[in-house]
Amino acid sequence: MTNQDAVTNEGAPLLKVEGLVKHFPLRKGLFQRTVGAVQAVDGISLEVRAGETLGVVGESGCGKSTMGRLVTRLLEPTAGRIEFEGTDITHLGVAGMRPLRRDVQMIFQDPYSSLNPRHTVGSIVGAPFRLQGITPDGGVKKEVQRLLELVGLSPEHYNRYPHEFSGGQRQRIGIARALALKPKLVVADEPVSALDVSIQAQVVNLLDDLQDELGLTYVIIAHDLSVIRHVSDRIAVMYLGKVVELAGRASLYTGPRHPYTKALLSAVPVPDPARRTKRGRILLKGDVPSPIAPPSGCRFHTRCWKATDVCKQQEPPLLELAPDHRVACHHPEPAADAPADTAKAVGPNR
Known part of the structure; x- marks a missing residue:
């Protein structure tokens, strides 16, 4: 794909995902009866436009890597639909996917185990x-x-x-x-997390240069918000198998609407002490709930300082609250939300 192709198709969905689900069954006993499932990905819907970079962020165990392996068809989805250039590839077998392997490739997280010695x-x-x-x-x-x-x-x-x-x-x-x-689409699963900090910037800049030169479309999965900010055009924030916020880079970093996104951004190191003190830090108490038995309603309500009864009972849909800014929250942050001036300690009993 050339740069001209990327410009021509700008805005068109190269990859479209609707209601994507992946549950890993839990088996127990001599006869390996299914007693539950790990709900790694549980109903993701998003689009990746030709020529752009979509960043995917979230805590460890939120389903980012599983989502990446699903869209590249290295894993079989439990439910949902995956379209690439308008073609349904959800349940294509090895033979059916072989021609598409030219267009969809993956960069793996660990450069030590992904290469045959x-x-x-x-x-x-x-x-x-x-x-x-x-x-x-x-x-x-x-x-x-x-x-x-x-x-x-x-x-x-x-x-x-x-x-x-x-x-x-x-x-x-x-x-x-x-x-x-x-390829037209490259999914990079934590491409720099296993590397020394001094090398990370070199690899990130290389990916950036290659996109400009070859007209690539990226889905970059990472937990480092600084890396994602540097390379992404749009960002999807995941929590416990679901996308809770999807927005353009500038919109997300200057005005996060979901409390979880706001908490993540408050943890990004700031070199200027004055700015750091003014912004404050949101401390989320407790661990991420188990994907085997996720909370009812909004999955973030057990750690959210804004949670009410409706959050415990009803799952919020991913709605567009502003142009190209979708949020799944019953009580989203105001659009012009000022940074907190004190640190908040929030826990499951709030």
């Missing part, structure tokens, strides 16, 4: 060509060496093994492999 870099990055039966112009080796240069590595690394590289270099190898077939 027995294979050379040339074999790893060239694997997509062999699996798809494609011979690029000039041959596989020449194309792999071009890809290595594209991600900031040397063509001479072709015959080396993964153990000879640092974490940041291994992640660049993973990125080269994901870009081999010129």
Whole structure:
């Protein structure tokens, strides 16, 4: 996909997800009877527009990575619908997904376990060509060496093994492999969380440059709000398997409407002590409830300082409260909400 294609299709949904659900069954006993389910993803609806970057944030265990594996069809959904370029890919098998693998690729979180230590870099990055039966112009080796240069590595690394590289270099190898077939959509699952802080910015900037150069569309999953702010056009905030807020970057960071989003943003480090004191910190007491038995109504009500009886009884729908700003909350924050000037300690009994 070229930059011109991205401009032409700007605003069109490249990926559309409706009511996406993934429950992992819990089995017990000699006969492995199903006694419950982990509700990892429980009714997500969103769109990813061509040429944009959608950031997905939330606490550990909220279902971000599961959602990423569902939209790339590495996991089979329990319910819901996934469309890519208008085609329903929800239940396509291995054979049906094979042609689409050229257009949808994934960058994995751990650069150490995602690369086979027995294979050379040339074999790893060239694997997509062999699996798809494609011979690029000039041959596989020449194309792999071009890809290595594209991600900031040397063509001479072709015959080396993964153990000879640092974490940041291994992640660049993973990125080269994901870009081999010129995909339209790349899902990056925590692409920098396993890397040293000094290397994270380099990889993030590389992803940014590659998007501009190749016209890529990204879904970037992360728990670091600073990374997400740097790379994203729109941001989806997840809590316990659900999207609680979906908005443009500027709108979300300057005026979060969901209490959970506001609490997350209050935890982002601020280097200026004066601004830090003025903004305050919202402290959420208690742990995230178990996805095996999530709370009734709004799943955040057990930790929310604004919770009322309606929050405990009715699940709030994801509604558009402002242009391109959707929130799932019975008591959303005001649009021009001023930062808190004192720290709040909130718990399940409020």
